[in-house]
Amino acid sequence: MVKEWEKRIVVGKTDLHLVAFPLGSEGKYTGFIVVGLDEANQRQASLLNLSIDEITKFVNKMILFSSSMEETRKNELLYTTASKFHSFIDTNEILHEIIITLQRIYPDFHYCLLVSQDYTLDEGLPVKQLAYDNGSKTSASMKAYLSGDFQIEDRTSEGKSYLFAPIRGRQGVYGVLQVDAKRYLNFPDKVIDFFVSLAKTAGNALENAHLYQQSRKLNNDLQLINSTSHHLNANMCLSDKIEFMSKKIKDSFQADEVSFLCFEEESGGCNYKVLEGSTSYFSSVEAKRFVTSINSLVKEQKEPLFIGDLSESTSLNSINKWSVMAVPMTDYEQFEGLALVIRKKPYFFTFDDFKLLQSLVQHSTLAFANSLLREKLEKNIITDYLTQLHSRYHLDQCIERHLAEDDRGHFLLYDIDNFKQINDCYGHQTGDEVLRQVADAITRKLGSEGLAARWGGEELAVYLPHMPSEEAETLAESIRKEVSEHSSPCVTVSGGMVSWSRESKADAKEIFQEADTALYEAKKNGKNIIVFS
Structure with a gap:
C-alpha cells in the first residue's frame, strides 16, 4: 500500500527520500500524504510503514464522513426546498x-x-x-x-x-x-x-x-358568467344591458374600448349601428373604417377573431399595435351583431380571455335579442303603424302625467281638410300616403319640442308641454303651412288649440273637448286655419 518513490529530490544541500501514501479506496484516490526522509532517518521508514495503514484509514474515513455530511446537507436542503415549493x-x-x-x-x-x-x-x-x-x-x-x-x-x-x-x-x-x-x-x-x-x-x-391558478380562474370565470347572466335576465332596457356588459368586460379584461354592434337586415349586414352603452371611440370616423374591416374579416373566416397585434395583420392594413378580440353575436331570428374588445397594447389578451369572452357574448346575445324584441313590441304598442306617430293611448297617458306634474301645456288637434274626397278621387292607398305626408310634416316641425300622435282617422294631435303660448301658436301655424307646402296631392289641415295652466285646474277630458270644439270652429270658418281656444 505504501510506495516509496525511487526518484531522489534534493532540497537545499540535503538529499531526501520522498514516500507517498495514497488517500482513498477502491481505486479512487483523493490525494496523497507525502513524507520526506533524509538518509539519517531512513531507519524510521520501517516504523512509519507500521502506522501508515491506520493513518490512511483514518483520513479516508474523514473524507468519507465529510462527503457524507455534504450529501446529507444537500439532501436536507433539497427536501426543505421541495416542502417550500409545494407550499x-x-x-x-x-x-x-x-x-x-x-x-x-x-x-x-x-x-x-x-x-x-x-x-x-x-x-x-x-x-x-x-x-x-x-x-x-x-x-x-x-x-x-x-x-x-x-x-x-x-x-x-x-x-x-x-x-x-x-x-x-x-x-x-x-x-x-x-x-x-x-x-x-x-x-x-x-x-x-x-x-x-x-x-x-x-x-x-x-x-x-x-x-x-387555472382552477381558481375557471371558478372565477364561471362566477362571472353566472352573475352576468343573472343580471342580464333582469328587467332592463337594452342600453342598460349594453352599458353593464361594456363595464363588466372592461373591468374583467382590462380593455380600453368595448363595443356592441347591431347589423341592419336591409343592408345584408353591411350597415351597422353602434348600440348605446358602447365606449365613445366607436362613434368616430376612424372606428367606422376599422369596424368595416373587422366585420369583413369575420365574415370571410366565418369565426371569431383573436388578433395579438393589429399592425401585423396584412388583411386589415392598420398601423395600430393593438390587441383585438371580435366575436359575432347571432340569434338567427331577432339579432345579428358583433362584440369588439380592444386593448391598445400588442399581445395583451390571452387565449383564455378569448374563450371567456366567447362565453360571455353567447350568454348576452340572447338577453340582448330579448330586450330588442321587447322594445320593438313596446314601440309597436305606443306607435301607429301607418303614420309612425305615437298612438292615442300613449298620448293620453303622457297628458295625464303632465297635467299632474307640469305648470302649463298646449294641446292641438288637426284634421285633414276634405280627406274623403282624396280617398274617393285617388283611392285609399293615396289617402294613406297623404296621412304619412302630414305626419312627416308635423314631425319635422315639432322636432323634440313635444309629442305627436294619430288621434283617429284623419285626425292628428300634438301636445306641447312647458312652451309659452306665443311660441305654441307660432308652431301650430308653421305646421299648418308645412302641410300645405309639402303634400302631394296638395292638402290642407284645420286645427284647434287649447292652452292650460295649473291655475285652470283643467282635466284631460275637458281639454280634449275644448280642442274638438275649436277644430269644429276652424272647419266651420273656411278650413285651413287654426282656432285658439
Whole structure:
C-alpha cells in the first residue's frame, strides 16, 4: 500500500527520500500524504510503514464522513426546498426559490431559467422565455425541453460547458434549467443528479401552482358568467344591458374600448349601428373604417377573431399595435351583431380571455335579442303603424302625467281638410300616403319640442308641454303651412288649440273637448286655419 518513490529530490544541500501514501479506496484516490526522509532517518521508514495503514484509514474515513455530511446537507436542503415549493401557489415564488437554492449549494455556477410560458416576473430574476424559432430546434436547451432528459453542451466559442435540465412535471415540461460552468467541465454524476432532481421537484411545484391558478380562474370565470347572466335576465332596457356588459368586460379584461354592434337586415349586414352603452371611440370616423374591416374579416373566416397585434395583420392594413378580440353575436331570428374588445397594447389578451369572452357574448346575445324584441313590441304598442306617430293611448297617458306634474301645456288637434274626397278621387292607398305626408310634416316641425300622435282617422294631435303660448301658436301655424307646402296631392289641415295652466285646474277630458270644439270652429270658418281656444 505504501510506495516509496525511487526518484531522489534534493532540497537545499540535503538529499531526501520522498514516500507517498495514497488517500482513498477502491481505486479512487483523493490525494496523497507525502513524507520526506533524509538518509539519517531512513531507519524510521520501517516504523512509519507500521502506522501508515491506520493513518490512511483514518483520513479516508474523514473524507468519507465529510462527503457524507455534504450529501446529507444537500439532501436536507433539497427536501426543505421541495416542502417550500409545494407550499407556494405563486409561480414567482417558486422560480425565486429555485435560484436561491442553486446559488446556496453551488455558488460557482451561473444559472438561468428558460420558461415555456409567459409569466409575470419580478425584475432581477435570471429568467428568459424559451425560444421556439426554427434556429433553436437543434439547441441543447430545446432538446432537453422536447425529450425531457438532461443535456450537456460544450461551447468552444465561449470556452464553457453547459448543463440543461428539464423542469418537468407529471403532465408536461414547463421549462429548462440552464447551468453555466464558466469553463470546460466534466459534470460529476452527483452534481448532475442534484440539478435533475431539483428541476423535477420545481416542475411538479410549477405544475401544481399552474393547476391551482387555472382552477381558481375557471371558478372565477364561471362566477362571472353566472352573475352576468343573472343580471342580464333582469328587467332592463337594452342600453342598460349594453352599458353593464361594456363595464363588466372592461373591468374583467382590462380593455380600453368595448363595443356592441347591431347589423341592419336591409343592408345584408353591411350597415351597422353602434348600440348605446358602447365606449365613445366607436362613434368616430376612424372606428367606422376599422369596424368595416373587422366585420369583413369575420365574415370571410366565418369565426371569431383573436388578433395579438393589429399592425401585423396584412388583411386589415392598420398601423395600430393593438390587441383585438371580435366575436359575432347571432340569434338567427331577432339579432345579428358583433362584440369588439380592444386593448391598445400588442399581445395583451390571452387565449383564455378569448374563450371567456366567447362565453360571455353567447350568454348576452340572447338577453340582448330579448330586450330588442321587447322594445320593438313596446314601440309597436305606443306607435301607429301607418303614420309612425305615437298612438292615442300613449298620448293620453303622457297628458295625464303632465297635467299632474307640469305648470302649463298646449294641446292641438288637426284634421285633414276634405280627406274623403282624396280617398274617393285617388283611392285609399293615396289617402294613406297623404296621412304619412302630414305626419312627416308635423314631425319635422315639432322636432323634440313635444309629442305627436294619430288621434283617429284623419285626425292628428300634438301636445306641447312647458312652451309659452306665443311660441305654441307660432308652431301650430308653421305646421299648418308645412302641410300645405309639402303634400302631394296638395292638402290642407284645420286645427284647434287649447292652452292650460295649473291655475285652470283643467282635466284631460275637458281639454280634449275644448280642442274638438275649436277644430269644429276652424272647419266651420273656411278650413285651413287654426282656432285658439
